[in-house]
Amino acid sequence: xxxxxxxxxxxxxxxxxxxxxxxxxxxxxxxxxxxxxxxxxxxxxxxxxxxxxxxxxxxxxxxxxxxxxxxxxxxxxxxxxxxxxxxxxxxxxxxxxxxxxxxxxxxxxxxxxxxxxxxxxxxxxxxxxxxxxxxxxxxxxxxxxxxxxxxxxxxxxxxxxxxxxxxxxxxxxxxxxxxxxxxxxxxxxxxxxxxxxxxxxxxxxxxxxxxxxxxxxxxxxxxxxxxxxxxxxxxxxxxxxxxxxxxxxxxxxxxxxxxxxxxxxxxxxxxxxxxxxxxxxxxxxxxxxxxxxxxxxxxxxxxxxxxxxxxxxxxxxxxxxxxxxxxxxxxxxxxxxxxxxxxxxxxxxxxxxxxxxxxxxxxxxxxxxxxxxxxxxxxxxxxxxxxxxxxxxxxxxxxxxxxxxxxxxxxxxxxxxxxxxxxxxxxxxxxxxxxxxxxxxxxxxxxxxxxxxxxxxxxxxxxxxxxxxxxxxxxxxxxxxxxxxxxxxxxxxxxxxxxxxxxxxxxxxxxxxxxxxxxxxxxxxxxxxxxxxxxxxxxxxxxxxxxxxxxxxxxxxxxxxxxx
Amino acid sequence: xxxxxxxxxxxxxxxxxxxxxxxxxxxxxxxxxxxxxxxxxxxxxxxxxxxxxxxxxxxxxxxxxxxxxxxxxxxxxxxxxxxxxxxxxxxxxxxxxxxxxxxxxxxxxxxxxxxxxxxxxxxxxxxxxxxxxxxxxxxxxxxxxxxxxxxxxxxxxxxxxxxxxxxxxxxxxxxxxxxxxxxxxxxxxxxxxxxxxxxxxxxxxxxxxxxxxxxxxxxxxxxxxxxxxxxxxxxxxxxxxxxxxxxxxxxxxxxxxxxxxxxxxxxxxxxxxxxxxxxxxxxxxxxxxxxxxxxxxxxxxxxxxxxxxxxxxxxxxxxxxxxxxxxxxxxxxxxxxxxxxxxxxxxxxxxxxxxxxxxxxxxxxxxxx
Numbered sequence: 001x002x003x004x005x006x007x008x009x010x011x012x013x014x015x016x017x018x019x020x021x022x023x024x025x026x027x028x029x030x031x032x033x034x035x036x037x038x039x040x041x042x043x044x045x046x047x048x049x050x051x052x053x054x055x056x057x058x059x060x061x062x063x064x065x066x067x068x069x070x071x072x073x074x075x076x077x078x079x080x081x082x083x084x085x086x087x088x089x090x091x092x093x094x095x096x097x098x099x100x101x102x103x104x105x106x107x108x109x110x111x112x113x114x115x116x117x118x119x120x121x122x123x124x125x126x127x128x129x130x131x132x133x134x135x136x137x138x139x140x141x142x143x144x145x146x147x148x149x150x151x152x153x154x155x156x157x158x159x160x161x162x163x164x165x166x167x168x169x170x171x172x173x174x175x176x177x178x179x180x181x182x183x184x185x186x187x188x189x190x191x192x193x194x195x196x197x198x199x200x201x202x203x204x205x206x207x208x209x210x211x212x213x214x215x216x217x218x219x220x221x222x223x224x225x226x227x228x229x230x231x232x233x234x235x236x237x238x239x240x241x242x243x244x245x246x247x248x249x250x251x252x253x254x255x256x257x258x259x260x261x262x263x264x265x266x267x268x269x270x271x272x273x274x275x276x277x278x279x280x281x282x283x284x285x286x287x288x289x290x291x292x293x294x295x296x297x298x299x300x301x302x303x304x305x306x307x308x309x310x311x312x313x314x315x316x317x318x319x320x321x322x323x324x325x326x327x328x329x330x331x332x333x334x335x336x337x338x339x340x341x342x343x344x345x346x347x348x349x350x351x352x353x354x355x356x357x358x359x360x361x362x363x364x365x366x367x368x369x370x371x372x373x374x375x376x377x378x379x380x381x382x383x384x385x386x387x388x389x390x391x392x393x394x395x396x397x398x399x400x401x402x403x404x405x406x407x408x409x410x411x412x413x414x415x416x417x418x419x420x421x422x423x424x425x426x427x428x429x430x431x432x433x434x435x436x437x438x439x440x441x442x443x444x445x446x447x448x449x450x451x452x453x454x455x456x457x458x459x460x461x462x463x464x465x466x467x468x469x470x471x472x473x474x475x476x477x478x479x480x481x482x483x484x485x486x487x488x489x490x491x492x493x494x495x496x497x498x499x500x501x502x503x504x505x506x507x508x509x510x511x512x513x514x515x516x517x518x519x520x521x522x523x524x525x526x527x528x529x530x531x532x533x534x535x536x537x538x539x540x541x542x543x544x545x546x547x548x549x550x551x552x553x554x555x556x557x558x559x560x561x562x563x564x
Numbered sequence: 565x566x567x568x569x570x571x572x573x574x575x576x577x578x579x580x581x582x583x584x585x586x587x588x589x590x591x592x593x594x595x596x597x598x599x600x601x602x603x604x605x606x607x608x609x610x611x612x613x614x615x616x617x618x619x620x621x622x623x624x625x626x627x628x629x630x631x632x633x634x635x636x637x638x639x640x641x642x643x644x645x646x647x648x649x650x651x652x653x654x655x656x657x658x659x660x661x662x663x664x665x666x667x668x669x670x671x672x673x674x675x676x677x678x679x680x681x682x683x684x685x686x687x688x689x690x691x692x693x694x695x696x697x698x699x700x701x702x703x704x705x706x707x708x709x710x711x712x713x714x715x716x717x718x719x720x721x722x723x724x725x726x727x728x729x730x731x732x733x734x735x736x737x738x739x740x741x742x743x744x745x746x747x748x749x750x751x752x753x754x755x756x757x758x759x760x761x762x763x764x765x766x767x768x769x770x771x772x773x774x775x776x777x778x779x780x781x782x783x784x785x786x787x788x789x790x791x792x793x794x795x796x797x798x799x800x801x802x803x804x805x806x807x808x809x810x811x812x813x814x815x816x817x818x819x820x821x822x823x824x825x826x827x828x829x830x831x832x833x834x835x836x837x838x839x840x841x842x843x844x845x846x847x848x849x850x851x852x853x854x855x856x857x858x859x860x861x862x863x864x865x866x867x868x869x870x871x872x873x874x875x876x877x878x879x880x881x882x883x884x885x886x887x888x889x890x891x892x893x894x895x896x897x898x899x900x901x902x903x904x905x906x907x908x909x910x911x912x913x914x915x916x917x918x919x920x921x922x923x924x925x926x927x928x929x930x931x932x933x
Contacts, residue, residue: 015639456653462640463647464667475655
């Protein structure tokens with residue numbers, strides 16, 4: 001017995017394993033520091049400087065709010081974002097209701113159709129709208145003399161572009177509803193209307209609010225739709241672009257993108273709070289709801305979904321058709337000439353291959369970094385401060401709009417004093433930027449998968465003297481392959497379609513397909529822009545198909561150990 | 565056991581989680597080849613102690629010594645133990661063979677040696693023909709055996725079992741109790757098992773460590789703990805016990821109301837007229853051949869007779885001791901022979917050897933519910 005020894009706090013011997021874990025975690029934290037924190041700091045400080053880098057306090061902001069042309073954008077952005085949010089959440093709610101609460105046929109087909117816009121850069125639905133409702137559009141009469149260029153076009157484009165994102169959030173919250181509550185409500189004699197207001201709506205209200213916030217953020221920060229159909233109607237996202245690319249006024253660009261940061265951060269914070277509440281209402285013993293057939297209701301729901309489906313498929317078909325004809329709408333004979341990008345502005349044919357290359361690197365490197373980081377945050381022991389810092393860092397990208405991120409990269413990486421300056425205008429910086437831009441969602445996907453794995457695997461392997469990285473490779477990774485495929489697919493598709501962050505970062509040698517769509521549209525080459533957009537859709541769609549095949553094949557191969 | 569050097573020594577171990585003290589000044593010795601159970605209600609700190617010994621959650625203060633070596637601050641990878649968790653933590657994507665061989669592969673053991681060792685282990689737990697199955701294809705009991713084989717594969721000096729049976733059906737659990745105990749005995753591996761199930765601890769352990777609210781209440785053999793609990797908590801936690809409040813009398817005398825009882829187990833330091841708790845187990849109450857002259861005879865009225873299959877549990881009202889009720893076990897024979905009925909008067913005796921007296925007022929846990 002040594003009572004004196006008992007008073008001392010036990011010093012933990014840090015094993016070489018722990019050092020490896022901390023080293024990797026530290027490296028990923030350093031990556032996030034360089035890829036998000038420092039650029040963001042560069043952006044924020046730029047907003048308080050004049051052209052020569054002198055600190056000017058709030059002068060830039062005063063100028064912003066006193067210049068009517070600029071401050072008008074704030075009102076415009078809020079207006080179209082609010083209107084679009086209300087419309088898209090309502091449309092998606094009914095669609096999700098049809099998918100989960102009716103017994104209509106072709107549910108998976110309708111779900112698939114609704115997800116098509118995810119495969120498009122947001123420029124594409126807007127270009128399609130111009131073919132349909134523009135000056136030579138075949139549906140222009142339906143606008144009753146109004147112009148598609150302006151708020152009408154923006155709202156229509158945003159609703160289509162955001163629809164799948166909102167639908168997925170609502171679908172998840174609807175599929176989590178507890179079937180027993182419906183049985184209880186029915187057995188107590190409540191009719192369908194009362195059941196709807198007392199059971200359905202309360203159980204999905206957090207999902208609806210969350211969908212609303214996500215929709216609002218995506219719309220207010222989206223740049224593709226207003227760029228194409230905005231016309232003279234200025235919004236914040238296009239202002240950033242105009243200030244930086246058009247007027248080379250980086251300071252004002254920084255101010256506008258900081259203003260853009262405000263609603264994004266608020267929406268992000270609100271969404272996090274709501275998500276926490278959503279978890280609390282779900283009990284482990286909930287029974288999934290099973291709808292009962294009702295011919296009339298099912299028919300109405302089918303008709304509704306068909307209508308929405310026709311609009312989405314129509315948007316895609318119009319773009320595709322317009323890209324395949326000689327000269328819309330005067331010469332409708334078919335041609336592949338629009339797919340010969342070497343003759344066009346905006347990077348030519350290389351841009352497509354640059355995009356595929358960039359998206360592949362993003363998917364491969366991003367998945368490795370993000371999954372490893374998530375594993376260490378979730379499963380490593382001790383090192384609490386490091387893990388807490390990491391948890392904060394990984395949430396940051398979600399709150400930063402792509403345009404702000406891209407601009408922040410200019411300020412940070414293009415600074416002559418930055419040793420990382422050599423990255424500027426290269427493919428790697430596009431990969432870094434894109435991984436960072438989509439880091440949070442991928443990280444959360446990985447965390448969800450990792451949380452389902454027994455926490456004692458690491459303890460068991462330590463007791464068997466097997467280092468953690470072997471168990472990570474032999475057990476954790478194989479178990480998580482479905483999530484890993486999901487993450488890489490998500491990164492690939494988004495890297496193919498994103499415009500907002502990369503539009504400030506490409507060089508003539510690293511032009512991307514999505515940026516080419518933008519530039520060709522700018523140059524009045526709508527047919528080629530549509531053609532390039534279709535190339536993106538086909539590539540992203542191909543990736544999704546490959547993902548589906550791989551996932552299914554994998555499910556069959558691993559059936560033995562997954563299910564009893 | 566004294567005289568031998570302890571294989572595992574825990575000295576003045578304290579574990580804090582923030583301001584909460586999960587374990588306070590725990591000292592303990594485990595001898596080579598011994599099977600020790602940590603027994604206590606949920607949240608008492610028994611699993612925390614096991615995890616500290618394994619190095620999975622290292623203690624705040626105190627020493628842990630294994631085989632003469634100070635391992636207090638070592639990470640689990642540098643300690644010598646095998647562990648089975650309540651969830652088994654079998655790797656779902658590896659076969660039974662691969663799971664059991666998991667720790668052997670990284671030790672540069674040759675393949676034939678690994679195969680031989682795995683076969684030997686699987687044979688000892690009766691799973692030879694299940695080698696190529698995945699854990700999800702096995703029953704709970706089989707999974708448990710695989711987890712045990714995996715933990716034993718590397719021949720650890722210490723086997724740690726964290727509630728290994730609590731996820732199983734009652735019948736499987738009883739069978740596995742015997743299997744684990746037999747295997748442990750055969751291999752002679754020093755074993756610590758955490759459980760909240762007193763029956764499990766009583767049937768399997770060489771010694772039991774009763775833990776409550778982060779402190780050790782009692783350490784002893786199952787017989788010791790059962791028949792000589794050192795305090796009312798242990799008395800209550802293990803087995804069934806009558807708790808009767810009384811006052812101390814002269815020397816070996818205690819009084820329950822108007823009834824005077826003789827006892828051999830009165831602790832020191834109790835003064836005459838001190839309030840005390842008198843304890844006796846229902847099965848220790850004498851029921852046959854009791855006359856008013858028998859030592860510690862108590863006249864009662866049978867309030868209820870609860871049929872429990874192999875015996876009856878009677879509630880006996882003791883009028884002379886206020887509203888006190890005593891629970892006593894009546895054999896089927898007794899009830900049949902004497903034609904015992906509810907409402908009948910019946911005299912029992914509380915044998916002085918079996919009465920335990922504690923100098924504190926104890927509220928029976930059931931009364932709080």
